[in-house]
Amino acid sequence: MTEVKKINVGGMPIGIRDLDEVIAGMADEFKDRSDQEVGEEMLTRLGRVNYIAAGARQEYAEAFIRAFRKHLGQPYQPAAIQGLEVKILGPGCPNCHALYDRVAKVLAQLGLAADLEAVEDIKEIAASGVLTTPGLVINGKVVSVGKLPSETRLAQWIKSAAH
Secondary structure, three states: OOOEEEEEEOOEEEEEEOHHHHHHHHHHHHOOOOHHHHHHHHHHHHHOOOOOOHHHHHHHHHHHHHHHHHHHOOOOOOOOOOOOEEEEEOOOOHHHHHHHHHHHHHHHHHOOOOEEEEEOOHHHHHHOOOOOOOEEEEOOEEEEEOOOOOHHHHHHHHHHHHO
16 A cells, blocks of 8 residues: 655645655665755656646645655755644654644644644654653644643643644
8 A cells, every 4th residue: 555645735734645665766866966856856756646736846846855855864944834733743652642632632622723743753753852752843843842731731832823
């Protein structure tokens, strides 16, 4: 079964088939190439198995370049945040799952839409500066580390970030 990975394309989470496979196949040959070359090659390769609208090619290329550079541990320009973005950082432990469920519940109670993501990749967690899990990141800001905050506290942070 083909893996679908969600990435931010033009401010929207979009599922991309075979992203990790394409990145792995390009890593050695393209690691020192320009962003333009990386973007064009990824558009070509990923366009074979994903629909990429002609009018959105630039946004897709930028998203692919970010994913490629991030995977290689190279500097990249983060995606612009539109709306509410919440990340639970942790290896998938019971507290990580509990925090994810608690955040989802609070978002539902508040009636807020958000891009809620569980990040289990150790490199990505370390890059955020979180050393003790679970970590909670709202709109790019680490708000909690190593704790399971109460629903009341989560609601305060989420409301503050949403306004």
